[in-house]
Amino acid sequence: MLDHQSLVGAARWLQGSALGHFMRESSVWTYAIVNLAHILGVASLFGSVLVLDLRLLGIGRRVPLAPLADATVPVASAGFLLAAVTGAGLLVTKATEYVGNPYLAVKFPAILLGLINVLVIRRSDAWRARARGELSALERRRLAVMGGLSLACWLTAVASGRLIAYW
């Protein structure tokens, strides 16, 4: 399924889409503006995720987890949405040029793992117990592990994303 030929075919199709035409033909500034919005999305996502994950790892424990999560999670979600939508635009502009780019092959699995980790955290008893304030040592450790995983995933996604341009 993921052989070179079908990837090229998919990339051609993406490039020929209405979004692809818009990205290339609307203005010489389109790419730059969409790129800026992508960076703002990534900054919002990573910035809020970093604060929350560090807290899960035990840094800044004076701040209660529940209100910190209330403040950071919506910003992270909005940042992710903005980054995903603008990222699609950046990718389809010249999609065929990215076929075989190894950093994309690292970035997308890292994002997928990061999202799976979000689901796992949200479904865990330890996360649900956050409103209780005092978590057991086991719950704290579980949250710390998932926070560390989250940080690793998003760091990898951001680093490999930036490096796409350096291949």
Add this chain to the structure above:
Amino acid sequence: MRTLSRRRVVVLAAGVFGVVALLSARPVSAHHGWGGYLDAEFEISGTVEQPVSLAGPHATMVIKGTDGHSWNVVLAPPPRSQQAGLKDGMIPVGSKVTAHGHRHRDTDRYEIKTERLTWGDKVFNVYPDRS
């Protein structure tokens, strides 16, 4: 105090991971900046295969070089290339052009980052402060 230092180790490890990820991927073949290109000045002439496209991070065109290879001619970012006088598709396929700039460090890749593009008596200085 012991748990605090362990936490610090975790954070440090995450930081080190990020830095290593960045450094392990040496930007030897960068589109961005000039680090991925040879220092020596380079010039290639040929005929236009794919006309100028003022889209994406850099404006681009493809020429069939006099050496027989298809060269990926990377220009400045679109607004800057436009400022230098280039328009989408303005140089017709088959026209003779010369690109002056720097060749990709990986000489298996036929790619030049262009400072100056010449088409007949027209000169497009897309990086006027460099050439």
